[in-house]
Amino acid sequence: MARSLGRRIGPGLRPGARAGVSVDACLVTGATGGIGRGVALRLAGQVPRLRLLVRGSSSSPPVDAEVVQGDFDDLPSMARAFAGMRTVFLYTPVRPDARLLQTAAEQGVRHVVLLSSASVAKVAPGERNPVAERHRAMERYVRDAGLGSTCLRPDTLASNCLSWAEEIRTHRRVSVPYPSSLRNPIHEDDVALIAALAMLDGDSLRSRSLLLTGPAPLSIRDQVAAIGRASGQAIECREIAAQDAIDRMAQGPGALALDVARRLVAYMEKTTREVPAVASDFFEAAGQAPKAFSEWAAEHAEAFRPPKVPTLAVGPAPAPGTFHSEI
Ligand SMILES: NC(=O)c1ccc[n+]([C@@H]2O[C@H](COP(=O)([O-])OP(=O)(O)OC[C@H]3O[C@@H](n4cnc5c(N)ncnc54)[C@H](OP(=O)(O)O)[C@@H]3O)[C@@H](O)[C@H]2O)c1
Structure with a gap:
């Protein structure tokens, strides 16, 4: 069942092509996010009722659907968002709260497709992480x-590489510790595909935890090279000291807590020696291989290209006395 569904709501999603299973009202949280956006796009036209949760009033959802405003930290707003919904795609909030799920159950939700993390399986329960x-x-x-649940546990998201975009755009360089560190980056849209399948096909994916990885291990250096090929430029992969990397991660906007930065860098060192396993869960659920990193790089190439230098338009001279401001 899951295999045929995977083909039918795969990248060539056809509006109106219902999956042929009994699905009801669906809520997608984080509808403006990298993964949530893809879930919303895949469910549009597939379910009788689609509601999208956005946080800010200026956030624009990706599809024409019912939109509610809410915040995970504001339970009354979430009660309104959950009301009448049976199946929910749910992000893990920064501050998880059991009352959020109790509210969902009280409002009639039956099945949650949770965006979790591979760290749940990879980190030993007693280890502080x-x-x-x-x-x-x-x-x-x-x-x-x-609640019925499907836990999606992605390993490294390919979209993490967007954090290199500014350095690539300005210096054509990426500064990292351990460039030979290996990853199995998974395309955010592949995570969205499995989420949509789990929402449409609650039976076969219900009560399951799926480890989602990309198709093959790739070093950081190879990821940088793939981005270079996709965006048409040579990008230097510069090795920096581990402590330097920790300091950078713990500074500036979007800074990580110091212990999180330390763990991340320690993990990078570890994966220079250990090859991360490729999981089969994606293929089994979707009936197709996850996208290669080169595909992700090609789709996101523009984010890594330096801004175009404006060129002076060659054309008739501006009329005397007018100020030519359009360049
Ligand atoms: N990075 C990895 O390698 C990795 C690995 C495993 C799992 N994950 C999981 O994947 C998540 C990232 O997914 P992503 O790339 O799709 O994230 P993203 O692009 O940052 O999107 C997050 C979405 O959640 C919304 N949101 C954030 N806080 C909210 C709140 N308090 N109330 C309501 N909505 C809120 C955001 O709304 P706004 O648009 O208003 O901000 C946005 O739509 C991580 O948080 C983690 O749980 C990540």
Whole structure:
């Protein structure tokens, strides 16, 4: 069942082509996010009722659907968002709260497709790791609320590479520790595909935790090279000291907590020695291979290209006395 569904709501999603299973009202949280946007696009036209949760009033959702405003930290707003919905695609909030899931259950939600993380499976339960702890807590809250669930546990998202975009655009360079560190980056849209399948086909993917990886391990250096090929430029992959990397990660906008930065860099060192496993869950659920990183790089090439230098238009001279401001 899942295999044929994967083909039918794969990248060539056809509006109106219902999956042929019993699905009801669906809520997609994070509809402006990298993954949530893809889930919304895939469900549009496939379900009888689609509602999208956005946080800010200026956020524009990707499809024409019912839109509600809400914030995970504001339970009354979430009660309004959940009301009348049966199936929910849910992000793991920064501060997970069991009451969010209790609210969902009270409002009639039956099945949650949770965006969790591979860290839940990879980090030992006793080991202190804030990322694993937050996602593990959220998985537990879903179960404790008596909700049906599908836990999506992506490994590294390919979209993490967007954090290199500014340095690439300005210096044609990426500064990282351990460039030979290996990853199995998964395209955010592949995570969205599995989420949509789990929402449409609750039976075969219900009560499952899916480890989602890309199709093959790739070093950071090879990812940088793929971005260079896709965006038509030579990009230097510059190795920096581990401490330097930790300091950079813990500074500026979007800074990570120091212990999270340290763990991330330690993980990078570890994966120079250990090859991360490729999981089969994506293929089994979707009936197709996950997208290669080169495909992600080609789709996002524009984000890495330096801004175009404006050229002076060659044309008739501006009329005397007028100020020619359009360049
Ligand atoms: N990065 C990785 O390698 C990795 C690995 C495993 C799992 N994950 C999981 O994937 C997530 C990232 O997914 P993504 O790339 O799709 O994220 P994203 O692009 O940052 O999108 C996050 C979405 O959630 C919304 N949101 C954030 N806080 C909210 C709140 N308090 N209330 C309501 N909505 C809120 C955002 O709304 P706004 O548009 O208003 O901000 C946005 O639409 C991580 O947080 C983690 O749970 C990531």
